[in-house]
Amino acid sequence: MGDRSRQLDEVGEYGLMAEIARRYYIEDETQDAVARALGLSRMKVNRLLREAKEAGLVEIRVRFHSSQTREIERALCRAFGLKSLLVAPEAQSPEQQRANVAMLVAHYLEANLRENLVIAVGMGRNVAAVANVQPSRTFRSITFVSGSGGASEAGAEGNADHICRNLARRFGGTAATLYAPAFVPDAGLREALMQHETVRRTLNLARSADYALIGIGDLGPDSHMARMGWFTADEIGRARAAGVVGDLMGYDFFGIEGTPRDDGLGGRVIGLSREDLARISNTVALASESSKAMALLGALRTGAIDILATSLPLCMELQRMLRNHGEVV
Helix, strand or coil: CHHHHHHHHHHHHHHHHHHHHHHHHHCCCCHHHHHHHHCCCHHHHHHHHHHHHHCCCCCCCCCCCCHHHHHHHHHHHHHHCCCEEEEECCCCCHHHHHHHHHHHHHHHHHHHCCCCCEEEECCCHHHHHHCCCCCCCCEEEEEEEECECECHHHHHHHCHHHHHHHHHHHHEEEEECCCCECECCCHHHHHHHHCCHHHHHHHHHHHCCCEEEEEEEECCCCCHHHHHCCCCHHHHHHHHHCCEEEEECCCEEEECCCCECCCCCCCCECECCHHHHHHCCCEEEECCCHHHHHHHHHHHHCCCCCEEEEEHHHHHHHHHHHHHCCCCC
């Protein structure tokens, strides 16, 4: 009984440290305010904050931002109603840029996740890169759930279920797979699969998520769907000529103004829709490739994105495009 009581005390103390650290570092409450809210002395709050750092529960990272970068963050958050903008500095290669953006997302999750949350996960290289970052904090009871089906053309690393398993290994918790293909050529078959009990149950779990991690697709030759071969070159060409600039989750296509443009390409992918993402209160979108500026602008205008992780060059290009359209940023 003594050992068990001691273990429970340790768990309780750890949870208290986490709550104090969350209030102090994330909610920007003063130590006095934290002490009053939790019925503690200020001295104990100060001690537990120190112990939280010593235990590795809190890790302080300093990001070196110029005043220009901070102003870009404020301007773009204001322009698109974002809760947060995570900006990675310019890198020497696309691979390093992707890794830098992914590191910001991993650190954001590490700071903001807590036990018993559900995180819906999309497909693609940018989302997969997040699972390559080793966090300093892990969890026991969070769930990573696939927000789209799988595709053999993507290889293991590009599929949402593989990414979920990698994230669960990194952050702790469990992974839930969506047992369905990502792409089907027939709308009737897609509808039938969406109504299958196993598929519906998993998608409902994903729809209830507290966070979502998604990539932003474009229609370029190196885009995820082009590499998958889901659409012919003629189909992609016609869609681009009609004003389609990108997609969310390979499902919802949109124009530069953010309005739906699903005719021709839409309705063939099994996974979360734009409406599903809009209902998730913390949808985190990742975009690192310089070619995605137009797709990123359209995606932000859909209103489905709450947190954006991208590069400084892409942010500056967004500002340029907005100014060219006469929008104040």
